[in-house]
Amino acid sequence: MPVSEHRHVPFRSRSVSSFSGVFNLLCELRLQTTIVSRFLFLVWLLLMVLTPHSLRMGGPETLVLVLSLAVAVQASLIISLLSAAISGPVAIAVGVSVLAATWLIEYSGVHTGLLFGHYHYTNALRPQLASVPVLVPAAWLMMLPPSWAVGAAVASRATLTPPARGWLNALFVSLVSGFAFTAWDLFLDPQMVAWGFWQWQTSGLYFGIPLVNFVGWAVAAAAITFLAMRIVPFNRLPVESLAIVYTTTWLLETVGLGFYFDLPGPAAAGFLGMGIFAAMAWRRLLDRPQ
Numbered sequence: 001m002p003v004s005e006h007r008h009v010p011f012r013s014r015s016v017s018s019f020s021g022v023f024n025l026l027c028e029l030r031l032q033t034t035i036v037s038r039f040l041f042l043v044w045l046l047l048m049v050l051t052p053h054s055l056r057m058g059g060p061e062t063l064v065l066v067l068s069l070a071v072a073v074q075a076s077l078i079i080s081l082l083s084a085a086i087s088g089p090v091a092i093a094v095g096v097s098v099l100a101a102t103w104l105i106e107y108s109g110v111h112t113g114l115l116f117g118h119y120h121y122t123n124a125l126r127p128q129l130a131s132v133p134v135l136v137p138a139a140w141l142m143m144l145p146p147s148w149a150v151g152a153a154v155a156s157r158a159t160l161t162p163p164a165r166g167w168l169n170a171l172f173v174s175l176v177s178g179f180a181f182t183a184w185d186l187f188l189d190p191q192m193v194a195w196g197f198w199q200w201q202t203s204g205l206y207f208g209i210p211l212v213n214f215v216g217w218a219v220a221a222a223a224i225t226f227l228a229m230r231i232v233p234f235n236r237l238p239v240e241s242l243a244i245v246y247t248t249t250w251l252l253e254t255v256g257l258g259f260y261f262d263l264p265g266p267a268a269a270g271f272l273g274m275g276i277f278a279a280m281a282w283r284r285l286l287d288r289p290q
Contacts, residue, residue: 025240025286032238034084040077041245047073048252052260063195064124071135074142077245082145085238094232095141098224102140105220106132115216118201125197133197143184143249144177148225149242151177152234153281170229176277178222180246183273185217187253190266207266243281250274 033041047070054066075095082091109116110131125133151173190207192198204210250271258267 022286028240029244032081032085032241034080037077037080037084037241040073040080044070044073044077045248048256052256060124060195064126068135071138071142074245075138078142078145078242081238081241081245086233086236090232094145094228097228097231098141098144099137101224101227102137102220103129103132106136109216113201115212115220117204117210117212117216119198119213120201121198122196124195143181143246144221144224144228145237146242146246146249147177147181147184147221148173148228148232148234149237149239150180150246150277150281151175151225152237152239153243153284154277156284170226173229173234174222174226177225178218178220180274180277181221182214182217183270183277184249184253185214186273187257187266187270189213190263191253191257191261194261194263206269207263240285243278243285246274247278247282250278 047066051063051066051070055063058065079091079095082094085091086094105115107130108114110120113119121128121131121133121136125135127134154176155169155173186206189209193200193208200208200210200213202210204213206214253274254267254271256267257263257270
């Protein structure tokens with residue numbers, strides 16, 4: 001159908017098309033998920049709901065425990081989803097590679113200030129490896145593949161023509177994924193600083209966070225994504241299920257920061273930032289021809 005005719009599609013036809021998109025989405029989710037991944041999703045959801053209450057019920061130690069469990073379960077969920085789509089060994093290799101790469105990036109950041117600016121982790125997050133909490137690379141792992149899914153979905157209609165399509169499309173996916181991942185940090189950094197998990201040497205413009213931090217996140221995430229596309233068949237990513245994880249994180253962070261942790265500014269900024277990428281991805285996914 002020509003683009004110029006789109007606005008003339010009858011309401012009933014659009015409704016049928018929307019219903020078909022939702023039905024196809026549910027079918028894809030059923031195919032992409034296993035009993036294990038569904039169980040992990042429910043456990044992760046429960047832990048995320050408990051997180052804001054854990055601080056009041058048990059104090060900082062309980063908060064760290066629940067948060068650590070939530071990160072571990074979400075990272076396991078991601079590996080489970082990838083394993084069902086691209087095979088277990090490849091998914092494990094991706095997981096190990098992301099953990100190693102992000103630990104090196106964080107190590108460099110802590111000791112040199114490269115990419116993110118000068119910061120350091122406090123003793124609140126333990127255990128640590130060379131001043132980098134082991135929880136931090138796991139947090140990268142739990143959100144990078146969902147950001148890959150957003151990048152892949154948004155790029156699904158990129159009008160690139162051969163022979164440029166190959167590397168240009170990879171670059172486009174990497175950039176979108178990097179920005180989608182960085183949008184999550186609009187929630188994360190102010191929250192973690194408020195909880196005393198890390199500190200910045202110099203206060204910045206974004207609720208005390210230096211703007212260079214977000215540039216570093218985007219560059220690092222885009223670079224990892226571009227390299228990952230050399231070993232991960234992105235055309236086989238479980239895009240719909242990973243996008244569910246991205247969208248659920250967006251909603252939970254919005255509610256948590258806005259209503260429980262008294263951080264309305266970061267809640268609003270993260271809601272807009274991640275929401276833009278979630279909306280673009282779902283528009284592509286729901287309209288995608290089957």
